[in-house]
Each structure stands twice: as structure tokens, then as C-alpha cells.
Amino acid sequence: MRCSRSWVRGGLLAAVIVGAAGPAGAQQAGGPPALPVKAVAVKRDTVIESITAVGTLRANESVLIRPEIAGRIQTIHFREGDPVVAGVPLVTLDPAEYKAQVTGSQADVTVSELNYERQRNLDRSKLASQQDLDNARAKLDQARAKLQLDQVRLDKTVIHAPFAGIVGLRAVSPGAYVSPGQDIARLDSLNPIKLDFRVPEIYLARLRPGQTVEARVDAYPGETFHGEIFAIDPTLDETTRTVLVRARLANTEGELRPGVFARVQIELARREQALVIPEEAVWPVGNQTLVYVIRDGKAESVPIELGLRQAGRVEVRSGLAADALVITDGQMKLRPGAAVRLMDAPPAPQPGG
Template sequence: MSSRRPVIVALCAIGLAGLAAYAWYANQPRSTPADTQAAVEAPVVVEVARVERRAMADDVTAVGSLVSNESVVLRPEVAGRISRIAFRDGEAVRRGDVLVELDAAVQRAELQQAQANLTLAEANFRRSEDLFARKFVSQSSRDNARAELEVARAGVALARARLARMQLRAPFDGVVGIRSVSPGDYVKDGDALINLEDIARLKVDFRLPELYLDRVKPGQTLELLSDVLPGASFAARVDAIDPLVDAQGRAVRLRASLANPEGRLRPGVFVRVRLILAERPEVLVVPETALVPAPGNVQFVYRVLDGKAQRVDVRTGMRRETMVEIVDGLDAGAEVVTAGQLKLRDGAPVSVLQAAVAGAA
């Protein structure tokens, strides 16, 4: 009997342990299949927006620099001493205005001498004509007198041209720059005296990749933006396309023009150019936040249909500010998820925020 006692004690201990385990299991809360399914399929709260139709322009952007409509650096054709400066720095001048005069005392004396020679030659020619009519002189004498008259006239024209070269006149309407010479300075022929800029109208030079060559043409409109005037935009028009494509950069050079009556822009300013290639009145667009990137350079969106998220692969086009063109995959009016995509899967139930829907509408 004593030999069986340890076995009986062990069996009793095992039985008590089993009863304790059963009691613990029976007291645990049970989860039903319906509860499990409800936990897995809980709706994901998302924000949505509708696919809209908007007008959108096909365009291309570039950078360029503003250039004066006309620009010249005035230089004297002859050496001399400056006798008068007839403008103020930065002043607007008209075509033909005298800007700089050189000392022309010698040239004026030469003109007076040439005019005196012309007066004498005219008198000699008239006398020769009278004598020739009365048969007192030969034909050759009359011809010599006529030749001397023509030489005297040419001498006057030459003296006047030399005198005119002592004045530098504005070749067009514009604004003069800041001079670096003063009256009394001796200048040589070819020295730069002052620059003259026509800024009432400006040109902008920029370059585009050669792949746009068949889509650009004179007359197209473009928009200019400059950091000099933040928030302001200026309209311009393409005037010319360089027939030569740059072989190094594979780019074509274009020149556009724009009015600048108030002088707000100046030559040399850096500008950003937006060239409008074509206008499209109805384009399907969605917010950028609706796009989800996928491996393989693929993009998709989640469309809300019957309270569930449906994955739709899309093909995108142009981008404007925060909107993206949808080329293929969606129709106008469809609702797409714009926030909450990270928690979604294809076919998952969704709960749309009413505030987001009202804002999208």
C-alpha cells in the first residue's frame, strides 16, 4: 500500500492542474467569427475629390534674358576734344538729338573756305557761259569752268560732312546711359562715350530643345516672370526662330518681343519663359495627392465605388500647380482618394469625410 501512495499523489496533482487549466480557459472572453470579420473589414477613413474638366494649355518652360529693342554705343569717327555734352545721364532722347559735340573750329573754317571757292567757281562758270555764247572762248574753256564748279560743290559737301562728324546724334529714340567723359576730354576715334538703349520695347532670347522645333512658330504667345517684379507676369510674342540648331546643346534659339511702355523691365534682366504651344479647352484633371507611385514607373489611384476602394492604373500628362492631367483610366465625375491611401487595398471599404466631399464639390 505504501508503494502505491506516490502514484496516487501524482495522479491527484495532474488532475488538479487539468481542472485549473479548464477553469482558466472557460473564464476567457470568446470572439465570434462575426466580430473577427468586423475588425478586419473596418472602413478606412479617406478624403476624396472628383475628376474635373478644365482648360489647360500645352506649354514648355525655359529661361532667358531681356535685350533692348535697339542698343548702340556711341563712338566718335574722328579724334578731338569734347566741347559740349548735351544730355543728362539716364535721360530720354529723340532721334536726331545732338548728344556730344567735339571742337569743330577747324572743320568750320574748312567749310567757309569751301563755300568761298564755290562762290568763285560759280562766278567763273557764269562768265564762261556768257563768253562762250558770244564766241569769245572755246568749248574746252567752258568745260573746264563747269568742272571747277563741280569740284567746288564737292568740296563744300566734303567740308559739311567733316563738320557733321564732329557731332554725335541719337540714331533712334531711347534712353542714354551713364557717361564716363566730361567736356574738355580728348577722345580718340572709336572710343566708347555713351550707350543708348531703346527700352520702350524689349526682346527676350531663349532656347528650347530641338524636339520642340516642329511645334514652335512665330506669333505664339508666351508668359514672362522675373524675380525683379515678384508676382507680375508679362505677355510676349514669338518674333523669330533661328534657322540654325545648336549642334552642341541640340537647342534652337528663339526671340520674342514685348511692350515695356512704363520701363518696369530693363535689358539684361533674367526671366523665366512659359511658351504656350496649344490650348485645350477640356482636360481631365485630379489633385496630385491622388496619385500613388508603383514599381515599374506605374501610377495608380484609388477610386471610390459603392463604398469600396478600387485600384485604377492611370496615364498622366501635363501638370499645373497642384493638378495633374489624366490621359487614360478615369472619367469625369469619378471620386478618387486624395488622403488615406497608405491604409487602403483594392476592395477595402472606405468612409468618406463629408467635409472633404463638400470642399471638393
């Protein structure tokens, strides 16, 4: 995993070429000749601080369709790869055996109800003991429970879709005998789709639900998929010292599929109207970071605080004004207060020339 920072909304900084007229092209009378330099104006831009990671796409919801009871497949109601809505029948097992069990249980309930009523009448006439009445009541409860269990088994002969999604390839055919827990097909919900990726622990404090992420996959080069973080694992991996993060991506066209490898960019911070300059304008001196600016035709060194660095540009957190003109070439010959002129500007004429 590598850390990177991105810039958006802004093109390359264009060099500012100023004419000979004006302070930048002036030369003091009788003084040393102005040194030729290149300079650019400080630019305002939007800066996005981000990190990159790699991740894997997961179905929003996924389940293997399996029977809870044994039986012979009577009907398969879906076609492989087709979308289905929640609650529709997917598979029907032969219900004949389970219907027979329900019928037998219903008969047992009827007999138990009659026996219980008979015992109640005998109890009122003081011709039966309380134990006989209790036994009759217990047998009635058992019969009713058996009927309820057989009805549940009968209902399970029809397997319904637990949620809307796309049915995968089936592993059985009509007429096949299946055992409890045997795989029939997979059902996946793919819109939205989940994205799992790991982030180093040093960024943990800067992660939060709702942060924007962008993902790119090899199957669709040049296309970017947008989403946001919705969950962060509370426990870090002790081996890699990374935290598992989960985001959701919109997948209305169904392009993204579970298991696909993705390159992820996570936005950590966004600063509008940040000041940016070319990297070559930065001049380190000892423990300070300086830039030379042109003021009244002279070079002045200004200490600055840098922010992000990316693609030949740097963000300036403090030390520069938005209208400053910073020198990008020729700093090695400069000293504070030296007269300068822009490289494309002709030198000023000497007195008496």
C-alpha cells in the same frame, strides 16, 4: 535647361466624403463586406503645357554714341542716366574749323561758276575749245562736291539721339579732344525690353511668334513679367542643338535692365476644362493605365489615357466622365466588381444583426 509643365486656375483636389446612405456605402445582403476606400470626384481645370528656360534681357534698341569726325567737345547736352527723345542734340564739337572749310569751299564754288560762265560765253563766240568748256564744268562740279562734303562734316559736329531712350554714363568731359569712333556714352531704349533664351530643338515645331512668356528675375522676387515671342532664329546651334528665341516684355516702370538673368516659362498649349485627378488614383497594370471608379457601390477598373503630370495631379485625356468618382486609396485589395464603401462611412448592418 529643364522641361516642366504648369497648372493654373484650380486648387487642390478635395476628397469627396459621401455618407453611408447611397450606393457607395451599400453592402450586398449575404455577400462579403464592402472594402473601405478613399475616393475623389474628377475635377475640371485649365491645363497649361509649358517649358522653362533661362535667358538674358537685352535693350530694345542700343547704340554707343561716337563721333564720326575728330574735334574738341564744346558742349555735352545730356545728364547721365536721363531719358532723351529722338533727335535731340547730345554732344556738340567745336565747329570753328569746319565752318572755315565750308566758307573756303563756298568761295571756290563762286570762282568756278564765274570761270564756267566765261568759258560758255567764249564758246558761243567760237573763241574757246570744247575742251576748255568741259574742264571749266568739271572744276565747277568738283567745287560743289567739296562744298557738300564740308557741309556734311560741319553737320556732324552736332551728334543727335537716333531714338528715344536713356543715356548711360559718359566716358568724356567737355573740352576733351575725341577721335572718330571714340566712345562717348551708351543710349538704350528699355520699353519694351527684349528677352533672349534658348529652347531645345525638340520643341521647335511648337514655337511660334505670339506665344506667351513669363519671366522672373532675382532683383524682384515674387514678381512676374509678361510678354510674348516675336522672333525665332532660323538657325540652330550645332553644339547645343538649341534654337535662340527672342521675346518682348513690357517695362513701363523701367524695372528691367539689359544684362539681367531671367527665368523664363513659355506657354506651349492651353486646354480649358480639362479633366484632372490625383496622381495616386492612377493604377498601372501591365501596359495599361487604369483607375478604379465607384459605380452602384462597386469598384470598376477603367483604362484611361493620361496627359500632363504635375504636383501630384494628372490630366486625363480619355476614359473618364466628368462626374466619375475615382478611388485614391485601397486599390491593392480591389478587384473589378468588388463592393466598396468610402472609408469614413460606417459599414452596413448584417442581416439579422
